[in-house]
Amino acid sequence: xxxxxxxxxxxxxxxLRKSYGAxxxxxxxxxxxxxxxxxxxxxxSGSGKSTLLRCVNGLxxxxxxxxxxxxxxxxxxxxxxxxxxxxxxxxxxQGFNLFPHLSVGRNVMLAPTLVKKRSPNEAAEQAxxxxxxxxxxEKFNAMPDQLSGGQQQRVAIARALAMEPAVxxxxxxxxxxxxxxxGEVLRVVESLAEEGMTLVMVTHEMNFARKVADRVxxxxxxxxxxxxxxAELFNAPKTPExxxxxxxxxx
Amino acid sequence: xxxxxxxxxxxxxPLLLKGLAWTLGLTLIATPLGLLIATLGAWSRASGPAWxxxxxxxxxxxxxxxxxxxxxxxxxxGLPAMGVKLSPEAASLIAMTLNLGAYxxxxxxxxxxxxPRGQWEAAQSLALSPVQTFxxxxxxxAFQRVWPALTSQIIIVMLGSAVCGQISTEELSYAAxxxxxxxxxxxxxxxxxxxxxxxxAVLARKLLMWAGPRFIFGVRSGGHG
Amino acid sequence: xxxFTLWDIVRNLLLALRWTVALSAIAFIGGGLVGGxxxxxxxxxxxxxxxxxxxxxxxxxxxxxxxQLFLAYFGLALLGLEVSAWTAAALALxxxxxxxxxxxxxxxxxxxPRGQWEAARSLALSFGEQLRHVVLPQAGRLAIAPTVGFLVQVxxxxxxxxxxxxxELTKAGSMIANASFKPFLVFGCVALLYFALCFPxxxxxxxxxxxxxxx
Numbered sequence: 001x002x003x004x005x006x007x008x009x010x011x012x013x014x015x016l017r018k019s020y021g022a023x024x025x026x027x028x029x030x031x032x033x034x035x036x037x038x039x040x041x042x043x044x045s046g047s048g049k050s051t052l053l054r055c056v057n058g059l060x061x062x063x064x065x066x067x068x069x070x071x072x073x074x075x076x077x078x079x080x081x082x083x084x085x086x087x088x089x090x091x092x093x094q095g096f097n098l099f100p101h102l103s104v105g106r107n108v109m110l111a112p113t114l115v116k117k118r119s120p121n122e123a124a125e126q127a128x129x130x131x132x133x134x135x136x137x138e139k140f141n142a143m144p145d146q147l148s149g150g151q152q153q154r155v156a157i158a159r160a161l162a163m164e165p166a167v168x169x170x171x172x173x174x175x176x177x178x179x180x181x182x183g184e185v186l187r188v189v190e191s192l193a194e195e196g197m198t199l200v201m202v203t204h205e206m207n208f209a210r211k212v213a214d215r216v217x218x219x220x221x222x223x224x225x226x227x228x229x230x231a232e233l234f235n236a237p238k239t240p241e242x243x244x245x246x247x248x249x250x251x
Numbered sequence: 252x253x254x255x256x257x258x259x260x261x262x263x264x265p266l267l268l269k270g271l272a273w274t275l276g277l278t279l280i281a282t283p284l285g286l287l288i289a290t291l292g293a294w295s296r297a298s299g300p301a302w303x304x305x306x307x308x309x310x311x312x313x314x315x316x317x318x319x320x321x322x323x324x325x326x327x328x329g330l331p332a333m334g335v336k337l338s339p340e341a342a343s344l345i346a347m348t349l350n351l352g353a354y355x356x357x358x359x360x361x362x363x364x365x366x367p368r369g370q371w372e373a374a375q376s377l378a379l380s381p382v383q384t385f386x387x388x389x390x391x392x393a394f395q396r397v398w399p400a401l402t403s404q405i406i407i408v409m410l411g412s413a414v415c416g417q418i419s420t421e422e423l424s425y426a427a428x429x430x431x432x433x434x435x436x437x438x439x440x441x442x443x444x445x446x447x448x449x450x451x452a453v454l455a456r457k458l459l460m461w462a463g464p465r466f467i468f469g470v471r472s473g474g475h476g
Numbered sequence: 477x478x479x480f481t482l483w484d485i486v487r488n489l490l491l492a493l494r495w496t497v498a499l500s501a502i503a504f505i506g507g508g509l510v511g512g513x514x515x516x517x518x519x520x521x522x523x524x525x526x527x528x529x530x531x532x533x534x535x536x537x538x539x540x541x542x543x544q545l546f547l548a549y550f551g552l553a554l555l556g557l558e559v560s561a562w563t564a565a566a567l568a569l570x571x572x573x574x575x576x577x578x579x580x581x582x583x584x585x586x587x588x589p590r591g592q593w594e595a596a597r598s599l600a601l602s603f604g605e606q607l608r609h610v611v612l613p614q615a616g617r618l619a620i621a622p623t624v625g626f627l628v629q630v631x632x633x634x635x636x637x638x639x640x641x642x643x644e645l646t647k648a649g650s651m652i653a654n655a656s657f658k659p660f661l662v663f664g665c666v667a668l669l670y671f672a673l674c675f676p677x678x679x680x681x682x683x684x685x686x687x688x689x690x691x
Binding site for chain 2 (some may be wrong): 541633670
């Protein structure tokens with residue numbers, strides 16, 4: 001990896017704290033994500049994994065600490081700054097959230113047309129390419145409700161990629177899928193990782209994390225409990241909480 | 252410069268009180284009667300003979316697609332020509348009851364239709380009779396399901412009773428009209444009457460939302476429905 | 477005594493029916509425009525606006541339409557304006573309709589899942605773009621059936637304009653019933669005419685409702 005890229009992390013989180021009312025869900029998170037890195041976040045539900053992810057693209061606001069993306073801090077008051085941020089950071093949701101009233105192709109085309117002011121032809125071309133990339137070229141004119149869950153999620157990935165983000169956030173993107181559909185989605189994500197996309201993924205797919213992630217973060221009760229390469233975390237867990245978490249997965 | 256004289260209207264508070272009492276009284280009688288019709292109607296539409304279902308369907312659609320004031324005029328002015336002479340109060344009560352009954356039938360029918368299949372099957376397996384199944388197993392949860400909608404409808408009927416003043420029923424709008432015809436303070440009289448109606452609507456909603464679980468669908472405090 | 481044939485009665489009622497239709501149309505369209513404006517304000521501005529509009533809705537939903545008509549009629553007269561029953565009725569019904577429609581439409585916007593908002597936001601769409609391209613199209617689809625259904629309420633509401641003297645179908649019915657001494661027949665016809673107007677609309681709304689949920 002080139003030296004300059006190592007020098008400036010694309011996402012820098014410092015002492016991040018977030019509460020919902022009196023309930024503190026993130027208790028001081030420090031994390032640097034390097035360009036091209038694949039980070040997997042694992043942990044029990046309620047550990048704050050999704051909340052942390054959603055702070056990175058501003059869907060959740062944090063109260064204390066700092067978060068910068070590409071050197072720029074998050075400015076909630078400025079709608080323009082938030083839009084600029086979200087062009088850098090894309091998100092894939094557990095529930096896909098495709099727009100049901102638009103065809104698959106139009107789902108992918110919408111944001112580039114509106115935000116990047118692409119012409120319809122350009123956007124359509126790009127959409128076709130991206131859909132081919134995720135293996136759904138022939139579904140351009142289909143409506144979302146005609147697709148399986150795995151197909152919808154792949155469209156969601158294409159839709160996010162259309163904005164050419166520097167970072168992709170994946171919030172348990174296979175948790176809502178039938179088991180036989182999980183693979184097709186993970187294959188797409190894996191290919192993105194191979195191409196050098198920076199990925200931050202909250203996931204329960206441990207095998208996938210083991211195979212594809214550069215670092216794995218285990219979150220527990222709002223803190224980064226353990227962090228390291230997958231081999232280290234999965235084969236040699238240091239803390240009892242991580243040991244218990246990993247063993248509970250085998251039940 | 253416009254001057255308002257609310258005191259002139261408030262001085263006639265006995266009249267307003269009487270009007271309020273009539274409005275409340277009419278509503279208090281029409282509501283249980285209307286709900287009774289709704290229960291019978293909903294049951295008949297769910298499990299009665301075809302002719303009854305059609306008859307009730309006609310009743311429901313007729314009352315839901317004609318204005319309440321026309322129903323009232325028909326009952327009060329029209330029926331005497333057929334030999335059925337009614338006092339203004341009786342006509343108002345009948346009109347309100349039938350109106351609530353029609354809407355209530357539809358609302359409750361939807362609530363009954365939403366009963367999970369398993370409930371009917373469980374009741375059958377326990378050898379309950381159809382009437383027992385309906386009254387003990389199906390009806391209470393159905394009422395609970397649609398109680399907000401029924402509450403809204405009851406309040407609509409209560410507010411709609413304002414029209415009964417047009418046939419000289421001495422309810423609240425009649426009182427306001429009477430007052431303004433005496434002291435020419437029309438705007439003030441109607442504002443005060445309107446505020447009283449608003450207060451009634453708010454209180455009625457609270458009362459109904461409290462009373463429903465206690466008296467109609469048997470949710471004991473602290474327990475589950 | 478002048479003898480009224482059935483045709484005399486029906487002909488006069490039909491003439492008055494025009495006014496019912498006209499008043500309904502004005503109230504529905506006017507109410508729709510005002511309601512749309514209120515919805516936009518509600519969505520675009522802050523919590524205080526939302527509370528104000530919520531109060532507006534509660535006011536119209538918690539008071540009798542008859543009172544609203546009286547207040548419009550006597551209130552406008554107080555301001556020194558030469559107000560006909562027609563104007564007062566049109567104003568009152570328009571505001572009444574706007575309150576109910578903004579509430580119906582708000583419910584439809586709320587019914588759009590939060591995930592849609594979040595996905596649109598994550599794609600860097602501005603608030604206006606989120607509304608226009610993602611949320612309102614979906615809310616609009618949900619809104620068609622209940623909006624058409626409310627038209628029936630508007631038509632029925634016009635009957636109250638008779639009380640402040642506007643000669644629409646109900647008022648004409650009262651007058652003809654008095655003149656002809658045939659209240660049963662006349663009010664029966666009046667009811668049937670309202671039914672003929674409202675029932676098809678109700679059926680259409682039910683049809684739309686089924687279609688919305690069939691997807």
